[in-house]
Amino acid sequence: MKRNILITLILLLTFILTGCGHDLSAREAVTDYLDNYITLDSSVVNELNEFVDNENLTQEQKLVYKEVLRRQYSSLTYDIQNERYEGNMAYIKAKINVINLYKAQQDALNYYNEHIEDFNNDSGIFDKNLYTDYKLEQMKKENETVNYEIDFKLIKNDNNWEVEQLSSADLDKIHGVYNSEE
Secondary structure, three states, rough: HHHHHHHHHHHHHHHHHHHHOOOOOHHHHHHHHHHHHHHOOOOHHHHHHHHOOOOOOHHHHHHHHHHHHHHHHOOEEEEEEEEEEOOEEEEEEEEEEEHHHHHHHHHHHHHHHHHHHEEOOOOOOOOHHHHHHHHHHHHHHHHHHHEEEEEEEEEEEEOOOEEEOOOOOHHHHHOOOOOOOO
16 A cells, blocks of 8 residues: 555656646747746857857957846846747747847937047047947946837747747847837
8 A cells, every 4th residue: 555655656746747748838938938038048148158259349348248138138027918829830929128228329329429529549539449338338227128029939849839030120129229210
């Protein structure tokens, strides 16, 4: 009798720990995708580092830019608006809220246009690094947020829902640099 109870408990625990054999729904796949940004999952951080390291910035600017993007990702919030399934395809609409880094960049550009001499070096020649430092500092200080909608497309492969590659525009939304005025 004790052996049967022990076997039943082991089977029950195995069933619970393996998630009851439940595959992720498309909604859960999108939630996991966005949560990877919020929790700064190693895959997201690796992509962030690779992206910034390939930018034409000084080492100090790269560190600041990485800090800005980590803050952006970790402050992202979202709400799944709806989901639609069509066979092995799913469409999930999510509303995200991110820091408005587009506004910070535009404010920096406007300031530059009105105060170009502030970005000259001691010899009176424009210094791109002075402007980049200023723009990064504005991005670092920005607190205003903006909402965007993203339509995620998923495909079911081997009973697993996979988020298809997002468009450049949708990635810009996650990064908070999407120009919604276009």
